[in-house]
Amino acid sequence: MSCFPTGSNAEVVELVDTQVSGTCGSNPVGVRVPPSAFFSSQYEAAALQSAVNIQGADEVKKKGRVAVLLSGRGSNFEAIYQNSLKQNANFEVRAVISDKKDARGLERAREFGLEAFHVSPRKLKPKEVYERKILEILKTHDTELICLAGYMRILGETLLSEYEGRIINIHPALLPSFPGLHGQKQALDYGVKVSGCTVHFVNSGVDSGPIILQKAVEVKEDDTEETLGQRILKQEHQMFSKAVTLFFENRLQIQGRRVIILS
Ligand code: GRF
Numbered sequence: 001m002s003c004f005p006t007g008s009n010a011e012v013v014e015l016v017d018t019q020v021s022g023t024c025g026s027n028p029v030g031v032r033v034p035p036s037a038f039f040s041s042q043y044e045a046a047a048l049q050s051a052v053n054i055q056g057a058d059e060v061k062k063k064g065r066v067a068v069l070l071s072g073r074g075s076n077f078e079a080i081y082q083n084s085l086k087q088n089a090n091f092e093v094r095a096v097i098s099d100k101k102d103a104r105g106l107e108r109a110r111e112f113g114l115e116a117f118h119v120s121p122r123k124l125k126p127k128e129v130y131e132r133k134i135l136e137i138l139k140t141h142d143t144e145l146i147c148l149a150g151y152m153r154i155l156g157e158t159l160l161s162e163y164e165g166r167i168i169n170i171h172p173a174l175l176p177s178f179p180g181l182h183g184q185k186q187a188l189d190y191g192v193k194v195s196g197c198t199v200h201f202v203n204s205g206v207d208s209g210p211i212i213l214q215k216a217v218e219v220k221e222d223d224t225e226e227t228l229g230q231r232i233l234k235q236e237h238q239m240f241s242k243a244v245t246l247f248f249e250n251r252l253q254i255q256g257r258r259v260i261i262l263s
Contacts, residue, residue: 061090063084063089063090063091063092063248064090064091064092064144064145064244064247064248065091065092065094065141065142065143065144065145066080066084066091066092066093066094066143066144066145066146066147066244067093067094067095067096067097067137067138067141067143067145067146067147068080068081068093068095068096068097068105068109068146068147068149069096069097069098069099069134069146069147069148069149069151070096070097070098070103070105070106070148070149070150070151071098071099071100071103071105071150071151071152071153072100072103072104072105072150072152073103073104073105073150074096074103074104074105074106074108074109074149074150075105075233075237076147076149076150076170076236076237076240077093077096077105077108077109077147077149077150078105078108079236079237079238079240079241080093080147080149080240080241080244081093081109081112081114083241083244084241089245090245090248090249091145091244091245091248093114094115094141094142094143095114095115095116095117095137095138095141095143096109096114096115096116096117097116097117097118097119097134097137097138098116098117098118098119099118099119099120099121099151099152099153100118101118101120103118105149105150106118115141117137119133119134119137121153127156127158128156128157128158131155131156131158131159132158134159135158135159135162138163143163144166144248145166145167145168145244145247145248146159146163146166146167146168147168147169147170147240147244148167148168148169148170148202149170149240150170151169154204154206155167155202155204157204160202160203160204165201165254167201167202168199168200168201168202168212168240168243168244168247169199169200169201169202169207169209170197170198170199170236170239170240171183171197171198171199171200171207172184172197172229172232172233172236173186173187173195173196173197173198173232174187174194174195174196174197174198174214174216175198175200175207175208175211175214176207176208177190177192177195178190178195179206179207179208180206180207182225183195184225184228184229184232185225187219187228188219188223188224188225188228192219193218193219194216194217194218194219195216195217195219195228195232196214196215196216196217196232196235197214197215197217197232197235197236197239198211198213198214199211199212199213199214199239199240199242199243200212201254201259210254210256210257210258210259211257211259212243212246212252212259212261213239213242213243213246215235215238215239217231217232217235246261250262251263
């Protein structure tokens with residue numbers, strides 16, 4: 001199965017679209033507009049201006065639309081959000097959703113002025129009803145990719161089927177080792193010398209979907225769960241956004257269990 005986001009990258013912001021109103025065709029790349037006095041005719045000037053608008057259109061491609069689901073602190077969400085603000089980012093955070101009303105991540109999202117929602121699994125039962133509500137929010141915000149950033153629930157069929165191949169998760173260990181809760185502690189207790197983090201596509205299992213990216217982190221002799229966790233988290237913050245970027249560059253292709261990163 002290949003997993004390409006729908007519509008992203010190919011679309012152009014409406015404003016630019018109306019500016020060019022169908023005059024495009026082949027346009028020179030890197031064209032510069034000299035003062036209009038240099039043009040032999042008004043028509044030529046208009047044609048070149050139009051070319052520039054098209055070039056501009058290429059540069060302001062619509063960004064990939066991300067929704068983040070979280071249950072707690074939200075440091076991965078913050079990293080994704082901060083990276084989305086960078087000049088060349090190809091994605092934006094459209095909504096943040098939490099199953100926990102008092103999640104710190106939700107509070108931070110509101111501070112950033114983002115659309116932030118608490119959806120209560122306790123009030124919305126069964127799980128299908130709960131996930132339908134989430135789906136409603138995702139749709140309203142034109143979500144193309146869901147990032148699970150410390151979202152402490154296993155996804156049900158409702159979300160999985162609607163967003164198949166478009167949900168990614170981050171885990172604080174080198175999968176398939178140490179899935180589930182407390183990946184850092186599991187690794188430490190087991191005695192591995194190297195642990196790390198993994199971004200993977202989400203399927204119906206626990207941390208068992210096809211792996212997109214992994215980063216190794218050395219376990220030091222005097223590490224505690226906290227010290228190891230901190231070093232892993234630092235890598236998580238970089239890796240998650242990298243995976244999102246690759247996704248919206250249409251460079252992730254799932255082949256069985258493997259995710260091929262296209263060059
Ligand atoms: C991270 O360690 C992540 O790998 C795991 O849950 C933790 C969430 O941390 N899935 P934060 O809420 O992003 O700070």
